[in-house]
Amino acid sequence: xxxxxxxDLLPRLIPILAVLLALLVGAVMLALLGTNPWEAYRALxxxxxxSTNALADTIVKATPLLFVGLGICxxxxxxxxxxxxxxxxxxGAIAATAVALAVPxxxxxxxxxxxxxxxxxxxxxxxxxxxxxxxxxxxNEILSTIMLNYxxxxxxxxxxxxxxxxxxxxxxxxxxxxxxxxxxSVDLPRLIPTRLHLGAAIAVVLAFAVYVLLWRTTIGFxxxxxxxxxxxxxxxxxxxxxxxxxxxxLAGAFAGLGGAVxxxxxxxxxxTDGSAFGFTGSxxxxxxxxxxxxxxxxxxxxxxAFLLGALLTGANKMQRVMQVPSALIGALSGLIVLLVVxxxxxxxxxIRRADKRNSELEDAVDAKEDS
Amino acid sequence: MNxxxxxxxxxxxxxxxxxxxxxxxxFKVAFVTPSTINDxxxxxxxxxxxxxxxxxxxxxxxxxxxxENMFVISDAAAAxxxxxxxxxxxxxxxxxxxxGSLVDIAPDFPNTAFAWGSTANTFSDQGITxxxxxxxxxxxxxxxxxxxxxxxxxxxxxxxxxxIETGDAKRxxxxxxxxxMATNPNAKVSVTWTGSYSDVSLAAxxxxxxxxxxxxxxxxxxxxxxxxxxxxxKEGAIWFGYDVDQAPLAPKIVVSSVIVDWTVAxxxxxxxxxxxxxxxxxxxxxxxxxGLKIAVNAEGLVGKTIEGIINGDIKVGE
Amino acid sequence: xxxxxxxGILSSGIRLATPYLYAAVGETIGxxxxxxxxxxxxVMLMGAYVAFFVALRTGSLxxxxxxxxxxxxxxxxxxxxxxxxxxxxxxxxxxGLYLFGLGLSxxxxxxxxxxxxxxxxxxxxxxxxxxxxxxxxxxxxxxNILVYVAFALVPIAWFVLNKTPFGLKVRAxxxxxxxADSLGVNVSRVRYLTVTLGGMLSGIAGASLSIAxxxxxxxxxxxxxxxxxxxxxxxxxxxxxxxxLGSLLFSTVNAVxxxxxxxxxxxxxxxxxxxxxxxxxxxxAAMANRRVNAPAALNKRFERGES
Numbered sequence: 001x002x003x004x005x006x007x008d009l010l011p012r013l014i015p016i017l018a019v020l021l022a023l024l025v026g027a028v029m030l031a032l033l034g035t036n037p038w039e040a041y042r043a044l045x046x047x048x049x050x051s052t053n054a055l056a057d058t059i060v061k062a063t064p065l066l067f068v069g070l071g072i073c074x075x076x077x078x079x080x081x082x083x084x085x086x087x088x089x090x091x092g093a094i095a096a097t098a099v100a101l102a103v104p105x106x107x108x109x110x111x112x113x114x115x116x117x118x119x120x121x122x123x124x125x126x127x128x129x130x131x132x133x134x135x136x137x138x139x140n141e142i143l144s145t146i147m148l149n150y151x152x153x154x155x156x157x158x159x160x161x162x163x164x165x166x167x168x169x170x171x172x173x174x175x176x177x178x179x180x181x182x183x184x185s186v187d188l189p190r191l192i193p194t195r196l197h198l199g200a201a202i203a204v205v206l207a208f209a210v211y212v213l214l215w216r217t218t219i220g221f222x223x224x225x226x227x228x229x230x231x232x233x234x235x236x237x238x239x240x241x242x243x244x245x246x247x248x249x250l251a252g253a254f255a256g257l258g259g260a261v262x263x264x265x266x267x268x269x270x271x272t273d274g275s276a277f278g279f280t281g282s283x284x285x286x287x288x289x290x291x292x293x294x295x296x297x298x299x300x301x302x303x304x305a306f307l308l309g310a311l312l313t314g315a316n317k318m319q320r321v322m323q324v325p326s327a328l329i330g331a332l333s334g335l336i337v338l339l340v341v342x343x344x345x346x347x348x349x350x351i352r353r354a355d356k357r358n359s360e361l362e363d364a365v366d367a368k369e370d371s
Numbered sequence: 372m373n374x375x376x377x378x379x380x381x382x383x384x385x386x387x388x389x390x391x392x393x394x395x396x397x398f399k400v401a402f403v404t405p406s407t408i409n410d411x412x413x414x415x416x417x418x419x420x421x422x423x424x425x426x427x428x429x430x431x432x433x434x435x436x437x438x439e440n441m442f443v444i445s446d447a448a449a450a451x452x453x454x455x456x457x458x459x460x461x462x463x464x465x466x467x468x469x470x471g472s473l474v475d476i477a478p479d480f481p482n483t484a485f486a487w488g489s490t491a492n493t494f495s496d497q498g499i500t501x502x503x504x505x506x507x508x509x510x511x512x513x514x515x516x517x518x519x520x521x522x523x524x525x526x527x528x529x530x531x532x533x534x535i536e537t538g539d540a541k542r543x544x545x546x547x548x549x550x551x552m553a554t555n556p557n558a559k560v561s562v563t564w565t566g567s568y569s570d571v572s573l574a575a576x577x578x579x580x581x582x583x584x585x586x587x588x589x590x591x592x593x594x595x596x597x598x599x600x601x602x603x604x605k606e607g608a609i610w611f612g613y614d615v616d617q618a619p620l621a622p623k624i625v626v627s628s629v630i631v632d633w634t635v636a637x638x639x640x641x642x643x644x645x646x647x648x649x650x651x652x653x654x655x656x657x658x659x660x661x662g663l664k665i666a667v668n669a670e671g672l673v674g675k676t677i678e679g680i681i682n683g684d685i686k687v688g689e
Numbered sequence: 690x691x692x693x694x695x696x697g698i699l700s701s702g703i704r705l706a707t708p709y710l711y712a713a714v715g716e717t718i719g720x721x722x723x724x725x726x727x728x729x730x731x732v733m734l735m736g737a738y739v740a741f742f743v744a745l746r747t748g749s750l751x752x753x754x755x756x757x758x759x760x761x762x763x764x765x766x767x768x769x770x771x772x773x774x775x776x777x778x779x780x781x782x783x784x785g786l787y788l789f790g791l792g793l794s795x796x797x798x799x800x801x802x803x804x805x806x807x808x809x810x811x812x813x814x815x816x817x818x819x820x821x822x823x824x825x826x827x828x829x830x831x832x833n834i835l836v837y838v839a840f841a842l843v844p845i846a847w848f849v850l851n852k853t854p855f856g857l858k859v860r861a862x863x864x865x866x867x868x869a870d871s872l873g874v875n876v877s878r879v880r881y882l883t884v885t886l887g888g889m890l891s892g893i894a895g896a897s898l899s900i901a902x903x904x905x906x907x908x909x910x911x912x913x914x915x916x917x918x919x920x921x922x923x924x925x926x927x928x929x930x931x932x933x934l935g936s937l938l939f940s941t942v943n944a945v946x947x948x949x950x951x952x953x954x955x956x957x958x959x960x961x962x963x964x965x966x967x968x969x970x971x972x973x974a975a976m977a978n979r980r981v982n983a984p985a986a987l988n989k990r991f992e993r994g995e996s
Contacts, residue, residue, distance in 0.1 A: 061446075138977045138978075139977075143969075143970070146916045147966040147970050150963070151966050153566075154566055172490060173542075174491060175541050176470065177535060177538070178471065267444065271468050272468075285788075288780070289781065316450060319439075319440075320436065325800070326439075327793075327796040328796045330791060330795065332792070334787065334791070334793075335789050342770075344778075345777070409804045410805065440795075535959075562950075562953075563947060564950065564958035571903050571905065572898060572903060573947070575902065576943075577947050579701060580697065580701060581951050584952070597907060601903055601905055620806070
């Protein structure tokens with residue numbers, strides 16, 4: 001019995017060992033730079049968890065990762081790969097901003113609801129385009145979502161330096177590509193006196209909603225069936241094309257909502273530095289990482305997004321304290337991803353062994369799906 | 372008893388105030404910037420200016436730290452807030468995209484001064500008193516480059532490569548066009564925006580396309596122009612620089628560079644902060660106040676001519 | 690439009706297509722064997738950085754090129770180890786590889802070269818006789834050596850994949866690894882080879898930027914080109930010829946939009962900049978009925994002895 005417990009525990013510890021190994025590699029590089037690795041990592045830890053403010057920043061950073069990650073959970077379960085999180089975040093944010101600026105005098109909560117819905121809708125459309133292209137015109141979603149990311153960014157640049165530019169910027173002659181500040185009535189409430197806003201709570205609630213959607217509804221069952229076994233789904237009479245579109249549409253909707261929440265909760269305006277990164281902070285990619293660390297399970301994605309947010313937030317603090325290029329942490333987070341996904345093999349072996357033990361009881365297909 | 376106590380307090384006060392004056396805590400600046408401090412453009416120009424001031428004032432009196440690569444706005448906001456909470460005297464948010472965050476942060480830290488640019492907006496209209504701003508009149512430098520360009524161009528066709536049509540890049544480009552037109556009304560300036568500050572490859576191909584369509588003089592803004600400079604160097608087109616002296620990148624073809632000398636804004640800003648004014652001033656950087664300078668490439672034609680006259684290789688007026 | 694304009698645009702298109710070709714052909718070989726590597730951009734950045742660094746320090750472009758190819762192969766090897774030996778989820782491994790390459794190249798640049806510098810890269814090499822042919826000569830035969838090699842790679846890769854025993858193995862491993870395994874093909878070894886080769890080509894793609902086309906390095910020099918290269922593999926339907934067409938289409942449309950901007954067309958630049966991306970999607974959508982022979986085992990882990 002004890003041995004079995006050990007056997008269960010070890011694979012769970014392996015991702016943590018992988019992170020430690022990556023940090024060790026980083027420590028060697030820091031030492032080569034002449035920086036004290038211990039001090040550097042202390043700064044990283046303090047920057048992520050060291051104070052209320054740091055913790056709030058970590059959660060703020062994790063919020064868009066969770067939104068994108070939830071969408072990724074749906075898309076992956078539905079058998080589609082959504083690399084379009086960046087573009088979907090941007091379209092969602094732009095739509096939310098446009099709506100809030102259009103009706104600034106309406107009651108705040110109405111604008112907030114309209115604005116968030118607009119963001120969600122815009123993201124859904126951006127994801128849905130990729131879905132329709134895949135289902136009906138045989139255009140692979142990896143290609144279309146990559147291209148749609150660029151199209152969204154150029155569209156954003158056009159709107160922000162043109163029709164949506166803050167009139168004040170034109171008056172001052174600075175021509176900074178950003179919109180006016182949104183009416184204060186639409187600011188999402190702060191949870192504590194830091195930057196932490198309601199968006200984080202919305203994301204967590206939605207994580208449970210996604211869980212219910214995927215495992216407690218017929219729609220979710222069909223999405224998963226299409227993703228797991230296309231032929232079986234066809235044989236069962238499921239309209240597979242419709243569910244492919246739906247998966248990408250939902251993935252886009254969550255990312256779009258994430259973009260809208262970033263605007264209403266954090267920035268209170270939309271801006272561009274020419275790329276998507278300035279606004280998204282690569283959440284479109286990091287969200288994929290968060291979802292996969294979370295085993296493609298919406299509830300698992302919550303702590304995964306939090307940890308990734310902590311790492312990214314702490315990295316910036318480390319740069320400030322130690323004057324170490326933050327790119328080092330970018331490299332380390334890549335290494336952590338590689339080591340963690342690489343180490344999952346032990347987890348899978350574990351499951352296979354369990355399968356053999358309980359082969360009469362457990363349906364092998366189900367176990368594979370959970371891996 | 373009371374007298375003894377008050378005498379003791381008095382002595383303590385004097386001693387501690389002497390100690391404070393004697394220690395002369397250095398002026399501490401934190402600098403948050405979107406690209407890297409070695410980008411040969413926007414960020415480097417500010418980094419160089421801070422280094423200059425540190426050399427002038429001495430490390431004991433002036434210290435600065437930086438956060439580079441802060442292209443993610445919410446990361447930059449976290450950095451700005453963190454620096455302010457650590458009691459830095461001045462936090463420079465070196466990018467017009469950071470303004471939105473400053474409005475939220477500055478009121479929480481009345482003892483810290485903030486500065487940002489390029490803009491003329493100090494948010495004093497919103498009752499905020501601890502934000503400075505700085506704004507280079509890039510169009511002035513652009514005009515000078517434009518006049519020179521028009522004189523040097525044989526084909527009468529010139530190209531400008533910019534990132535997105537906004538901010539400093541837009542102002543520099545408009546100034547350049549004006550300068551060209553004032554000198555040669557028949558000249559043609561073609562302007563291309565690559566849609567990115569960092570797409571070196573597209574900047575390079577733009578330069579090639581321009582040269583193919585007859586341009587023999589090129590200029591441009593942002594860190595991606597390194598690609599265009601490379602092409603100009605290969606094809607023998609003339610280049611005019613912006614932000615920092617770009618002559619070292621291609622000594623043979625760079626005629627002059629418009630340099631933004633941020634020390635012109637930083638010096639009075641530091642003085643103001645030390646005398647208790649925490650914000651509200653817009654510092655213009657112009658040719659008139661030396662905030663904009665034209666760096667003539669010493670190895671280029673103009674520089675060689677000047678050097679020749681000075682050392683007597685070129686005889687003038689004989 | 691005059692001939693000169695067309696010549697200019699087409700020759701731009703060919704130059705712009707070069708890095709995409711290396712990277713996308715490399716990615717095609719890997720994907721045909723069943724391995725999706727989303728990390729191409731990161732590998733390109735490492736290739737670009739290492740090639741530039743070596744060329745700058747040794748003064749030898751050839752050494753730089755070899756070093757760029759070498760680091761690319763090393764990154765390919767890492768990807769192979771993670772996706773083949775450790776059987777990790779391929780999509781996420783690729784994203785990890787991308788983040789690793791992006792971070793590491795930026796970091797190393799910051800601590801070794803520090804300031805943006807330029808070098809004299811591979812010079813343009815006009816091919817004797819051929820370059821004299823009017824129009825054609827100027828479009829095709831006045832480029833640097835890495836441009837020629839990229840285009841020479843297309844028929845070579847096609848031949849190897851379709852006409853050699855090795856190519857047959859690669860395709861078999863990508864279509865049905867279980868069957869290939871039962872016929873005695875070493876699935877892991879084939880995939881190790883293809884993914885490492887793919888990485889090497891991505892490394893060369895990066896080097897073609899830093900020491901031949903742009904002759905400089907700065908952080909994120911590729912600006913997402915590696916992702917476009919992955920997209921082009923799908924565009925080409927896993928055929929090398931399709932990848933060639935896709936690269937040329939994307940790059941030529943880009944050259945056209947640059948030319949339109951230079952000519953001062955009054956359409957806002959942002960819309961012109963969108964063109965290559967929109968056209969690529971539209972062209973692919975218009976060919977909806979084409980036959981695509983997708984590697985059936987792509988992005989699936991292969992466990993020996995299973996099923």
